[in-house]
Amino acid sequence: MPRLKKVRQLPLNRWIDLALFLFLLSFPTWQNTYWVYIMSGIMAYMIFALSLDLLWGYTGLMSMGHSVLFGSGGYMIGIASAWANQADWIKFDQLPWFLALLSSPLGAFLAALLLPGLIALFIGLFMFSGKIRGVFFSLITLALAGIAELFVINQSRYTHGDSGITVTSRTLFSNADSQRLTDQQFYFVVLAFLLGSYLLCLWLVNTRTGKVLQGIRENESRLTYLGYKPAAFKLFIFVLSGMMAGLAGMLFVRVQGSINHSSIGINLATLVLVWVAVGGRGNLTGALIGTLLLQFSETKLNSVFSGISADFAQYWKLVLGLLLLLIVFVIPRGLIGVLLDYQQSRQDRDRKAAIMQKEVNRHGANP
Amino acid sequence: MKTFKQLALTLVALATALSMGACAAGSSSTAAGSTAATAGSTAAASDPASGSASGEQTTAAGSAAADGDSIKIGLVFSLTGATAISEQCMYNSAVLAIDEINAAGGIDGRQIDYIVKDYATDADTAVKVVKDLILQDQVSAIVGLYTSASRVAVEPVLEEYKVPLVYPTFYEGESPNPYVVYTGAVPNQQGDYFIPYLMDNVSKNFYLIGTDTTYAATINEQAKTKLAELGGNLVGEELVSSDTTDFSDVIAKIRNQTGDEGCVIYANLNGDSGTAFYTQFHAAGLADNYTIASFIMDESFSTALGEAAVGTYACVNYFNSIDTTANKTYLENYAARFGEDQAKAVTAVGESTYDAVNLLAQALQKSGSDLSADTILANFDNLTFDAPQGTITVDPETHHIYCKARIGLVQADGSIKVVYETDDVIKPEPTK
Incomplete structure (x- = not known):
């Protein structure tokens, strides 16, 4: 029965993942359009959280400006859509050369993946070859998020400044106004991408490359002595994670129907860190569950609290904030992290007991 | 064992926090009842704690609601967030206008039922709450929003689900969206x-x-x-x-x-x-x-x-x-409801929100039983209202208002x- 044993030893969180995906698959059948729409947005955020988990959870690179990659993907779709529909704020007759790709729907799709990848490549080249790590990496990425937000506000010629862009099409490969899948149909598009991203991450972290990445997190110098080049691996994961974030941004914009500077700024960059931290980093499940829990409770609490009374609307943030503080203080490893620790310690105990038993038996035979 | 202890501790912590939330929710209902400014029809049906508040509302609303027929509208303002200070007056004015209309017998006997949502000066949240109002609460129209970003963001939602928005803020101007009526000044x-x-x-x-x-x-x-x-x-x-x-x-x-x-x-x-x-x-x-x-x-x-x-x-x-009778009445009622200090800080956006609700009420009245967006929007054409700022008229072409510059x-x-x-x-x- 070796196969069954393998299933039994499967980490607890994979079962949670399975349950989560089954839940997501059935969700539209018993929920109304509003919640289907909310959940589509949450799923796009989950892809975003997964991309950060690869970078932060597995490789130990805490990017505090991951929203730059998310937002740049989203803005590509936004600008493409504004151009396709000739939004009235567009004052140019022709797309400039650096945006020429956006004239075709497929081009916009590719641009939404490639631009974040390129940004990550560019930043990564400088930072990793310059051996910038730890808190300095975080600070530089944080500054980037601030800069990116100001940049899109200032470049109002292409981004419509602080007002943001509306994206009325809700299909993957069209920017024309009239093309619109229903919320339910688009839900499954997002779900398919989420599943794909999840499987990609799961596969990647279990390959040799994935192990090297975790090695970088644990002890980068030792890895260097062993002959690896951490910079190359870090660059690879940063670009991949950036493209995933771009994908998430693209899907989010389609779900939401608009993009504005808050999607590229520090606010979202911090939010995603909180989701991953609460869920637990370095196991994929944590990113998924953290995003789901926090986004869901945010929506729910806001509506419940402002339903009670308008004077009371602001206090949901207090409740959520207290909860987050508690989680971070009491279980710094995150919700899923604690579960895994628990399973690990039980397995360790069982193994220890088995060894002890063996010892006792052997000694028992030779008094 | 240590990890198990941690797990247990977390659960306890979670439970405490949740019950805290619940307690707070319970106590709020009394506050809402006493100020009467709030709650009213906003009381969430799902929340038993707010029962007392909604009970009070029905008595206050009087017998006009007896026929049970009411019109639901949504109010969307930043009750929290960077522009909350500016939007407080808008929210107050909207509530004041609705209460005045309801007290005067509603719209041909139908009371206005309002649901308040907070969008926290965030355009993404604005989209969320507007969808919530349209899909879950099924409101006939929405009044609110302050920032341009939030207006731009919700426009596709309005178009998709065909619900009119009355936007009460003066702003930079845009080619008018067919589902928006603008009651603020343009440049x-x-x-x-x-x-x-x-x-x-x-x-x-x-x-x-x-x-x-x-x-x-x-x-x-x-x-x-x-x-x-x-x-x-x-x-x-x-x-x-x-x-x-x-x-x-x-x-x-x-x-x-x-x-x-x-x-x-x-x-x-x-x-x-x-x-x-x-x-x-x-x-x-x-x-x-x-x-x-x-x-x-x-x-x-x-x-x-x-x-x-x-x-x-x-x-x-x-x-x-401004020295008009309408303005005096407006400010007196505002002061009576929200206090003398608050009335001193009544601003142009507050006044245009007051106008927005009144114009909407007129359009709803003209629409009668047909509350589809197209009818309501068409009925905004040429509406006039004797507003605190003087008489204003809705321009049928742009759905903006004719007003004086001061x-x-x-x-x-x-x-x-x-x-x-x-x-x-x-x-x-x-x-x-």
Whole structure:
């Protein structure tokens, strides 16, 4: 029965993942359009959280400006859509050369993946070859998020400044106004991408490359002595994670129907860190569950609290904030992290007991 | 075992926090009942704790609701977030208007039921709550929103689900969205009169300074055209990012570039940035030669700024010092409901929200039992309302309002005195 044993030893969180995906698959059948729409947005955020988990959870690179990659993907779709529909704020007759790709729907799709990848490549080249790590990496990425937000506000010629862009099409490969899948149909598009991203991450972290990445997190110098080049691996994961974030941004914009500077700024960059931290980093499940829990409770609490009374609307943030503080203080490893620790310690105990038993038996035979 | 202990601890913590939330929710219902300002029909059906509040509401609403037929509308304002201070007055005015209409028998006997949502000055949240109102609460119309970003973001939702929005904020103008009715002033109803007045009465030299937003950029463009046309003198222009709060270098620059001649400082700065600029400018002691003029100045801002705002100019379609009977009634009712202090800080956006609800009520009345978006929107055409600011009319082409332009001077007590007003109402030209 070796196969069954393998299933039994499967980490607890994979079962949670399975349950989560089954839940997501059935969700539209018993929920109304509003919640289907909310959940589509949450799923796009989950892809975003997964991309950060690869970078932060597995490789130990805490990017505090991951929203730059998310937002740049989203803005590509936004600008493409504004151009396709000739939004009235567009004052140019022709797309400039650096945006020429956006004239075709497929081009916009590719641009939404490639631009974040390129940004990550560019930043990564400088930072990793310059051996910038730890808190300095975080600070530089944080500054980037601030800069990116100001940049899109200032470049109002292409981004419509602080007002943001509306994206009325809700299909993957069209920017024309009239093309619109229903919320339910688009839900499954997002779900398919989420599943794909999840499987990609799961596969990647279990390959040799994935192990090297975790090695970088644990002890980068030792890895260097062993002959690896951490910079190359870090660059690879940063670009991949950036493209995933771009994908998430693209899907989010389609779900939401608009993009504005808050999607590229520090606010979202911090939010995603909180989701991953609460869920637990370095196991994929944590990113998924953290995003789901926090986004869901945010929506729910806001509506419940402002339903009670308008004077009371602001206090949901207090409740959520207290909860987050508690989680971070009491279980710094995150919700899923604690579960895994628990399973690990039980397995360790069982193994220890088995060894002890063996010892006792052997000694028992030779008094 | 250690990890198990941690797990247990977390569960306890979670439970505590949740029960705390629940307790707080319970106690709120009494607060809501006593102020009566709130709750009313907003009480969430799902929440038993708010039962007492909604009970009170039905008695207060009187017998008109007896036939059980009501019209649901949604109110969306930032009750939290960066613009919450400006939007408090909007929210209050909306509630005041709805209560007045309900007390007077509602819309042909049907009461207005309202549901309040907080969008926290965030466009993404605005989309969420507007979808919530449309899909879950199935409102017939929505009143609210303040920032341009939030309006732009919700427009596709309105189009998709065909629900009208009455947007009560003065703004930079756009080609009108078919599902939006705009009850605030647009730049051609402000700046076209402001610049000539300032040139005649203050100085021909202008220094433009603004937050780098679509709004300020539009206003500055308009100002430049007007100055060129009338032979004014543009001394300099400065766009600052929205989080700028240190203006020492800008002030030094203004002083260097204008010398002793002085000028009008045309300052359209948002929120904290605006406060900082007025305060630092006042501290620099330049008020003799320089005069600040701004679209952003209003009663809540001038009261908050105190001395720093005195002697500066403002330009919008409504100041609460306007002497009309409608305005007196509005302010008296507002004061009775929310307190004397609050009534002093009633602003143009508050007044246009009051107008927005009243115009919507008229349109709903004309629509009768057919509450589809197309009917409601068509019934806005040519509506007139005897508003606190004077009679306003909805332009059928653009769904913006005809209103007067007014220029105000901030007085020592923080009120704003009207020093100029146009004789007639002005046609709105949102795309100009």
